Amino acid sequence: MSGILVAGVDSSTQSCKVVVRDAETGALVRSGSASHPDGTEVHPDAWWDAFTVAAAAAGGLGADSGVAAIAVGGQQHGMVLLDADGEVLRPALLWNDTRSGESAAALVDELGAAAWAEAVGSVPVASLTVTKLRWVADHEPDLVGRIAAVALPHDWLTWRIAGYGPRSQGLEPDLGALTTDRSDASGTGYWGLDAYRRDLLARGLRVDEATAERIVLPRVVGPGEAAGTTQGSETVPAGIVLGAGAGDNAGAALGLGMSAGDVAISIGTSGVVSAVADRPSADASGLVNGFADATGRYLLLGVTLNASRVLDAARSILGVDHVGLSKLALGAPAGADGLVLVPYLEGERTPNRPDATGSFHGLRLANATPEHVARASVEGMLCGLADGLDALVAQGAEVGRLLLIGGGARSEAVRQLAPSVFGRPVEVPPPGEYVADGAARQAAWALAGAAEPPVWTGGDGGPTLTFDGEPTPVVREQYAAVRDLG
Ligand SMILES: Nc1ncnc2c1ncn2[C@@H]1O[C@H](COP(=O)(O)OP(=O)(O)O)[C@@H](O)[C@H]1O
Numbered sequence: 363m364s365g366i367l368v369a370g371v372d373s374s375t376q377s378c379k380v381v382v383r384d385a386e387t388g389a390l391v392r393s394g395s396a397s398h399p400d401g402t403e404v405h406p407d408a409w410w411d412a413f414t415v416a417a418a419a420a421g422g423l424g425a426d427s428g429v430a431a432i433a434v435g436g437q438q439h440g441m442v443l444l445d446a447d448g449e450v451l452r453p454a455l456l457w458n459d460t461r462s463g464e465s466a467a468a469l470v471d472e473l474g475a476a477a478w479a480e481a482v483g484s485v486p487v488a489s490l491t492v493t494k495l496r497w498v499a500d501h502e503p504d505l506v507g508r509i510a511a512v513a514l515p516h517d518w519l520t521w522r523i524a525g526y527g528p529r530s531q532g533l534e535p536d537l538g539a540l541t542t543d544r545s546d547a548s549g550t551g552y553w554g555l556d557a558y559r560r561d562l563l564a565r566g567l568r569v570d571e572a573t574a575e576r577i578v579l580p581r582v583v584g585p586g587e588a589a590g591t592t593q594g595s596e597t598v599p600a601g602i603v604l605g606a607g608a609g610d611n612a613g614a615a616l617g618l619g620m621s622a623g624d625v626a627i628s629i630g631t632s633g634v635v636s637a638v639a640d641r642p643s644a645d646a647s648g649l650v651n652g653f654a655d656a657t658g659r660y661l662l663l664g665v666t667l668n669a670s671r672v673l674d675a676a677r678s679i680l681g682v683d684h685v686g687l688s689k690l691a692l693g694a695p696a697g698a699d700g701l702v703l704v705p706y707l708e709g710e711r712t713p714n715r716p717d718a719t720g721s722f723h724g725l726r727l728a729n730a731t732p733e734h735v736a737r738a739s740v741e742g743m744l745c746g747l748a749d750g751l752d753a754l755v756a757q758g759a760e761v762g763r764l765l766l767i768g769g770g771a772r773s774e775a776v777r778q779l780a781p782s783v784f785g786r787p788v789e790v791p792p793p794g795e796y797v798a799d800g801a802a803r804q805a806a807w808a809l810a811g812a813a814e815p816p817v818w819t820g821g822d823g824g825p826t827l828t829f830d831g832e833p834t835p836v837v838r839e840q841y842a843a844v845r846d847l848g
């Protein structure tokens with residue numbers, strides 16, 4: 363142990379988690395978390411409030427805490443609009459807010475899917491920030507002229523931690539101090555993998571390029587670079603080094619130490635299949651997002667809107683807890699005797715169906731049991747992810763290990779059924795906060811000023827478990843037969 367500590371933050375959809383680790387070994391020293399409000403439209407102040415509670419639960423960041431650097435991983439794509447006084451112009455529209463589905467379709471019509479994929483690595487869907495800007499231009503046009511800066515959740519929280527904020531709260535609204543990193547910038551739809559595309563920002567907002575030039579976009583801090591140091595506030599003292607931070611999926615890749623052949627399957631609010639790559643990708647089908655990672659490489663992502671909350675919904679239907687749902691699911695046969703859940707409970711992004719709803723198919727007297735409903739829920743959610751894995755493979759991703767992470771990976775049923783649905787063994791690293799860990803590693807990297815991220819050996823979470831099982835192709839076959847029926 364070095365005695366020097368670093369903090370990593372995961373400001374995710376449902377909560378804020380803070381880990382404090384030893385800068386040299388990476389050993390976990392303290393952690394804390396706090397919930398975020400429900401909903402797909404959230405005032406950023408709620409992220410700050412949750413951060414302050416989570417940081418306090420993690421022992422605080424005060425001068426005597428030993429924390430010398432901090433970085434923030436965050437839910438991607440959320441649109442934070444600020445005016446010249448640093449005031450939030452409207453609640454942030456989150457990645458899972460699908461009201462901009464028509465705006466996404468319009469943007470794709472205007473340029474063509476292939477041109478978008480070439481320009482920014484992704485074809486716009488409702489999740490991407492640029493579609494939310496178009497929605498504002500079309501539905502809240504009075505706001506457009508007041509936009510002085512556009513930021514993402516991790517950018518805004520980093521800025522607040524640095525000590526900046528709205529003038530009305532007595533803070534310095536220095537918009538020029540906003541920072542981001544390649545990974546999060548690459549999810550906006552107006553960053554061309556090495557520079558902002560002001561023309562696409564202008565297109566999103568329906569303004570001319572001169573106007574788009576005047577809007578502050580966060581400075582893109584390079585991997586391992588420091589974004590600055592904190593100014594000092596009630597929660598965070600002055601002089602703490604700020605790492606660049608990252609989009610949560612890039613943060614998880616860094617936290618897991620993913621290399622070629624590793625594919626992470628994250629079951630959080632979003633379901634994410636991701637792999638690091640040496641080259642950018644441009645999937646004109648729109649199934650795979652070509653983002654950047656947090657180390658200077660790239661990240662291929664297949665993302666669904668429906669993952670852990672499908673299990674939460676099944677628990678609510680069946681009136682059971684997590685353990686109860688697993689027991690029920692494991693009590694029915696593979697394929698749930700023909701009962702299939704297409705789990706588009708929040709609309710869907712992959713495939714692009716922002717207005718879809720979920721549906722059960724194949725319900726008969728014989729399979730109308732809690733066990734079958736539980737089984738179909740777990741299998742339906744996993745089938746959505748398996749489709750995402752296929753899309754990544756079609757883009758050339760190499761699949762060596764499958765690593766299952768996120769809150770849903772704690773489910774015994776998910777662990778046991780995933781290998782049969784994916785047709786491959788699955789590794790489950792010890793339960794942990796891999797996004798926050800990745801951010802902590804970034805913080806240590808920025809603090810060291812080294813060329814490469816630190817190699818951490820202070821493992822603390824227990825063994826990685828391997829799950830295997832006979833492939834059950836019938837599960838995916840019957841899912842594929844009804845998936846597109848609506
Ligand atoms: N044992 C468990 N089994 C299944 N799901 C779980 C379990 N524990 C937590 N979860 C689910 O994990 C989700 C939160 O996971 P997390 O990865 O933190 O999400 P996010 O990053 O989107 O905020 C919640 O929907 C919660 O119900």
Ligand SMILES: O=C(CO)[C@@H](O)[C@H](O)COP(=O)(O)O
Nearest residue numbers: 374375437438457630631632
């Ligand atoms: O939209 C994406 C990635 O493109 C999501 O992965 C969000 O980044 C939210 O992540 P969670 O809060 O569900 O972990």
